[in-house]
Every structure is written in structure tokens, then in C-alpha cells.
Amino acid sequence: AQSVTQLGSHVSVSEGALVLLRCNYSSSVPPYLFWYVQYPNQGLQLLLKYTSAATLVKGINGFEAEFKKSETSFHLTKPSAHMSDAAEYFCAVSDHRNTGNQFYFGTGTSLTVIP
């Protein structure tokens, strides 16, 4: 079985500070990992994904995430927070099997950016 755990349902950072959103996964096979962002009253937008290539993945809007197998983690970071980064962030895990429901989302982390 697969799952993801997002530590911290709410994270607050000051504008210009480092953003760190945590995601740990459990998977019995090598995983594919995704981060999505959701702005209020909108759908989810893909930020970045790890599919067994480079362990450091760069995404849109200056975000990046590092796959660490030894820690079963895929934490999302951004060096300097901007007000426009305030949103809900979801981590998701899947694997190489192509069945329709083999895609699991975390419960989300709400990011607040303080001016």
C-alpha cells in the first residue's frame, strides 16, 4: 500500500524567508512523487514531479524538491517566499503500475506568507 504524510497542516513564513513543506511517503515499490498547488476556489496545478530521474527536481515559480530514498521524503522548498505563494500544497505518490486509482494525495499544507 502507498500513502503520503504531510507534516504540518498550516505553515507560516515571512515574505523573503525560506519555504519548507514536508512530505514523507510509504511505498513498496519505487515511487513517483508529485507536488501540486491549489489557490483559493481553484483546481490543483502541477508544481513538479519526480519520476526516477534526477533526485533534485525543479518546478514552476522557483520551487524545488529533493527525493531522499533513505529518509522516504520529498520535501518542497523555495529559497525566498513571495506573497503570491500563499496557497494549499498537496503531495501525491504513485508508482509504475498503471491502474486508475493508484494515485494517493496527502491531506495538504496551507501556506501563509506574512508581509
Add this chain to the structure above:
Amino acid sequence: DGGITQSPKYLFRKEGQNVTLSCEQNLNHDAMYWYRQDPGQGLRLIYYSQIVNDFQKGDIAEGYSVSREKKESFPLTVTSAQKNPTAFYLCASSSLQVSIYGYTFGSGTRLTVV
């Protein structure tokens, strides 16, 4: 531009009514999904379909029904049997290689019972 369209954006339902949420995609994706989103609970899968005229129940299918008569369309009906339908509903689509490419989401429908 290719994308996935949900309508309406806001929907109000009276007690005992059935309502249908629309989801259309022009991405030529084989698979389509419906999720329900409640505050603090993340996304919960209602139904999904990988091929026309076939669909599977997700984790919370009770009180909902779907159809997949066309590849492009996957409407969701919230029936009167769904006791707590107020939520944000998200439709998504993907190629069959969802593990590699992930989902494309619509912009959502917010359903409120009045």
C-alpha cells in the same frame, strides 16, 4: 488550448434534489476522475473511469452516480441519498500513464445545500 472544464463554478441544491456537475476535457485523455474536497481532509476519490462506458467506485461513491458515454465527458450526479453534499468537487483527467504524467485538474464546482 487544451484543458478540462467544470461547470457550473457554484451550485446550490435544495434538500432532496439531484444535481449534476459537468466535466469536459479536450486533452484526449483516456482516464477521468471525480474528487471531493472538504477542509482538512484532502482529496477523496468518488469515481473514476479509464474507458468509455466503464467506471469504478472510489472511496466515497455512496450517494453519487456517474456516466461515461463519451471520452470527453464525465458528469457527476449528486443524488438525494448523499446526506452531506456541501463540498468542493474537482474533476481530473489523465493519460493511462497517470503514474508518470499525473493529473490535469478542472477549476472545481462548489456545491452548497440550501
